[in-house]
Amino acid sequence: MAVGPSIGDLHFATEPSVDEVPGPNSRRLLKRQREIDSNAVAYPRRVPIALEEARGATVRDVDGNTFLDFFAGIGVLNVGHSNPYVLEGTQEQLESVAHTIDFPTEARVDLIEKLRTIAPGGLAGSSNVVFGGPSGSDAIEGSIKLAKHNTGRHGLLGFEGAYHGTTAGALSLTAGKKYKAGYGPLLADAVHVPYPMRNAGVGGQDACERCLDAVKRKFEAPYGGHETPAGIWVEPIQGEGGVVVPPEGFLQGLRDIADDNDAMLIVDEIQTGLGRTGEWFATDHFDMTPDAITMAKALGGTGLPIGAMLYHEEFDTWGPGGHVGTFRGNAPAMVGGLRAIEYIESHDLLSHATTLGQYLRDRLHEVAETTPEVVDVRGKGLFVGAEFVDDGEPDADLVEAIQTRCYENGLLVWNAGRHGNVLRLIPPLVLTREQAAVGMDILCNAIRASTAEGRN
Numbered sequence: 001m002a003v004g005p006s007i008g009d010l011h012f013a014t015e016p017s018v019d020e021v022p023g024p025n026s027r028r029l030l031k032r033q034r035e036i037d038s039n040a041v042a043y044p045r046r047v048p049i050a051l052e053e054a055r056g057a058t059v060r061d062v063d064g065n066t067f068l069d070f071f072a073g074i075g076v077l078n079v080g081h082s083n084p085y086v087l088e089g090t091q092e093q094l095e096s097v098a099h100t101i102d103f104p105t106e107a108r109v110d111l112i113e114k115l116r117t118i119a120p121g122g123l124a125g126s127s128n129v130v131f132g133g134p135s136g137s138d139a140i141e142g143s144i145k146l147a148k149h150n151t152g153r154h155g156l157l158g159f160e161g162a163y164h165g166t167t168a169g170a171l172s173l174t175a176g177k178k179y180k181a182g183y184g185p186l187l188a189d190a191v192h193v194p195y196p197m198r199n200a201g202v203g204g205q206d207a208c209e210r211c212l213d214a215v216k217r218k219f220e221a222p223y224g225g226h227e228t229p230a231g232i233w234v235e236p237i238q239g240e241g242g243v244v245v246p247p248e249g250f251l252q253g254l255r256d257i258a259d260d261n262d263a264m265l266i267v268d269e270i271q272t273g274l275g276r277t278g279e280w281f282a283t284d285h286f287d288m289t290p291d292a293i294t295m296a297k298a299l300g301g302t303g304l305p306i307g308a309m310l311y312h313e314e315f316d317t318w319g320p321g322g323h324v325g326t327f328r329g330n331a332p333a334m335v336g337g338l339r340a341i342e343y344i345e346s347h348d349l350l351s352h353a354t355t356l357g358q359y360l361r362d363r364l365h366e367v368a369e370t371t372p373e374v375v376d377v378r379g380k381g382l383f384v385g386a387e388f389v390d391d392g393e394p395d396a397d398l399v400e401a402i403q404t405r406c407y408e409n410g411l412l413v414w415n416a417g418r419h420g421n422v423l424r425l426i427p428p429l430v431l432t433r434e435q436a437a438v439g440m441d442i443l444c445n446a447i448r449a450s451t452a453e454g455r456n
């Protein structure tokens, strides 16, 4: 018997319904926010709505407009907004005990057991889990400590195009200059090497070999320029960098280099994990075993914050208090995470994500046939990217125009990419086939209209 309602029963509607956007109530709240909230607020600048409630793959604003949500709280709501099966467990736990530091609870131990079962490759059944602070950045900080502690070295190796978060250690591994400018120096000896991709100057047949060679040299070249890294941090599919799927052999090559150099290989599954790509973890697509994976975002099920790292038991070398944090026992989020995994299993959402993701890419390929501005469509499962150029140059304005048209017609989408010129689709895994068709009609029309406008 499946747990919770079927995916068809989770949403406000199959189709969006949008009157005036932003409506008067949204405009009023946006104005109030602008007056007193931080200037750092970013999302409503591009998608100017104030939220009232959300269900499944749909959100409703304070004027009663209903949108299809193709970015799921930026990859958090894999089982949809307010999934009743997840909410029920979360609320019960909230009423019994919410804050538990690291005392054992059923919620904590059950979630750890489940994560050990679905962990990628050889991590399954022989791993430990550590919870620290509640964000993805916190999980990355934990992984930096783990690698330093186990290797006795301090250098870090990451990739161009990477995003690992914004706390000092995580920011050292993040590649985007816009996030770092003015905040250096960060951690010493953090280096970035190219990640294999098309259209970034490192494409072509031998991109994988050239990138792996660059990694190898950072470890083995006697005049490599810095301390030998303690670990390699890699997104199995780059998210913020533009939904970049690496070629076969890349992650396995990193595994070999880490082994040859007694370094740890940490795969950042914060955006790609927990079913997003049609497997429990994106690592599962590449037939290799990392030493550790980081998780956050979808881990809490309902959007409650929780970050974690799962690592091979041989690296569980720290003593009591070796990695701590006041909020490492968010029991409602732990129940939420467990129930979200159960919901995904019970509704076969990994294969649903695989087939629906292929449908989204097929629709984008169809548009690309008559739209030369679309130069690449990529991704795995419901992690989808489409790259746009104008005369061969990255075209972020075009992506913004498409995003605005989608919003005006009731579809929320987000962007990504080193130059902001990639449209990123990361809908909840509970999106139905019918909703996907409606959303893709809106998106494809927006692409056609925006490219036509750009050419005139």
Ligand SMILES: Cc1ncc(COP(=O)(O)O)c(C=O)c1O
Pocket (backbone or CB within 6 Å): 135, 136, 137, 138, 140, 163, 164, 165, 166, 235, 239, 240, 268, 269, 270, 271, 272, 296, 297
């Ligand atoms: C791959 C990846 N790692 C780390 C992070 C940082 O997570 P948080 O924003 O929760 O700190 C993100 C956030 O988008 C991410 O996509």
